Amino acid sequence: MPLKEDVLLVIYKEFEKWMDEKIACKKGCAVCCTQNVTMTAVEGEFIHRHIRKQGKMEWFAETMQKKGKTRRPVMTTNGFAASCLRGEDVEPETYGNNDPCPFLNENCCSIYEVRPFSCRCFASTVTCETGSTAIISETYLSASSAVMQIIEHLGQGEYLGNMCDVLLALCDLPENRKYVEYLPASLSNQSRVNVVKAEPLPGFLLLEEEMEKVGPLLEAIFSHEVSGGRSVENILNNRG
Numbered sequence: 001m002p003l004k005e006d007v008l009l010v011i012y013k014e015f016e017k018w019m020d021e022k023i024a025c026k027k028g029c030a031v032c033c034t035q036n037v038t039m040t041a042v043e044g045e046f047i048h049r050h051i052r053k054q055g056k057m058e059w060f061a062e063t064m065q066k067k068g069k070t071r072r073p074v075m076t077t078n079g080f081a082a083s084c085l086r087g088e089d090v091e092p093e094t095y096g097n098n099d100p101c102p103f104l105n106e107n108c109c110s111i112y113e114v115r116p117f118s119c120r121c122f123a124s125t126v127t128c129e130t131g132s133t134a135i136i137s138e139t140y141l142s143a144s145s146a147v148m149q150i151i152e153h154l155g156q157g158e159y160l161g162n163m164c165d166v167l168l169a170l171c172d173l174p175e176n177r178k179y180v181e182y183l184p185a186s187l188s189n190q191s192r193v194n195v196v197k198a199e200p201l202p203g204f205l206l207l208e209e210e211m212e213k214v215g216p217l218l219e220a221i222f223s224h225e226v227s228g229g230r231s232v233e234n235i236l237n238n239r240g
């Protein structure tokens, strides 16, 4: 597996370890599974590798044709953080498509093992009902944003956008060329227009009081060593 995907797995695992056990979210709970998922190319390549390994490329192409309307993000998480750190007045994006995610099958995620971070960090303290919203603590929201910033940094310069757009745009990769047989070119072309580039981490937006709970998570991610004995921090900083 490529180094970036090794790091991604470390991030997923450390976040899972850090998550509170009182969270109501579990496999099969799917009210939150909409077409609002944003992710990076690293996460998309991880999903594509899984689909290729399972020989489900034709299924993937059919699934993508069920996707609804998506659009280009105005700002990435790191772009938003950079503006905030410069003291600019920025509003978080509110656009969304609440139709069910095309990967949802009978209330279960068909790519659960490789789902992106946005799906992993949704952590409600109560089980959501249709029409209700998840109840997520401020600490979880701050921790999730910080981890999203790290994942974006990992994939800097690569695609970032709606999950379906990133997956379709990645059909350009030589290992995914087989999709040309199954997918209409217009779908991939539009998706390439809809994605933006991931940006480097400009700094976190964590308050001092949040650091007490979120700091150990960041420390666990940064100090974790991957194959070859390099720490995630060194890999993210392109060192040693």
Ligand code: SF4
Pocket: 024, 025, 026, 029, 030, 031, 032, 033, 122, 123, 124, 126, 127, 128, 134
């Ligand atoms: S956020 Fe709500 S709908 Fe989604 S998994 Fe958690 S409890 Fe279920």
Ligand code: SF4
Pocket: 032, 033, 034, 037, 101, 102, 103, 104, 105, 108, 109, 110, 111, 112, 115, 116, 119
């Ligand atoms: S990828 Fe899976 S977990 Fe994420 S929104 Fe879609 S069905 Fe839900």
